[in-house]
Amino acid sequence: MIYVDGENAVFGRTGTKIAKALIAGESVLLYNCEKMRLSGSLEVQKAKLVSHRSQVNKRDPTESPHWPRVPNLLVRRMLRGMLPWSSQRGRDAYKRLHVQIGAPAHIHEKITKMEAAKKELGQSFTILQLSQALGYQMR
Numbered sequence: 001m002i003y004v005d006g007e008n009a010v011f012g013r014t015g016t017k018i019a020k021a022l023i024a025g026e027s028v029l030l031y032n033c034e035k036m037r038l039s040g041s042l043e044v045q046k047a048k049l050v051s052h053r054s055q056v057n058k059r060d061p062t063e064s065p066h067w068p069r070v071p072n073l074l075v076r077r078m079l080r081g082m083l084p085w086s087s088q089r090g091r092d093a094y095k096r097l098h099v100q101i102g103a104p105a106h107i108h109e110k111i112t113k114m115e116a117a118k119k120e121l122g123q124s125f126t127i128l129q130l131s132q133a134l135g136y137q138m139r
């Protein structure tokens with residue numbers, strides 16, 4: 001299993017590394033996902049996600065795409081877009097992905113860690129800020 005710390009990591013760069021490892025057959029645990037960073041404007045990204053959330057299948061509304069507000073589920077859904085979802089290989093890779101809010105207690109004793117892609121960004125925001133803009137409330 002590969003452990004990835006998402007704190008201050010750029011989502012797109014780290015996501016491609018995670019997707020590549022998943023397709024190769026590895027299991028991946030991404031922790032501190034709410035602290036991952038996205039570049040650009042929060043308002044623009046919020047508008048994109050609101051438009052995704054409002055898409056409805058006219059034939060059967062229950063089959064509409066689901067875009068969650070919770071940070072770990074949102075990151076998992078965004079990583080699904082980086083996998084070949086139409087093939088069985090992509091669906092199996094998606095099952096090997098585990099995303100957590102915060103760091104698990106046993107993480108310090110594990111050996112295998114993937115270095116997250118970290119870079120200085122101009123205008124950026126965290127996944128938690130995006131989730132809160134969509135209506136997520138931490139408890």
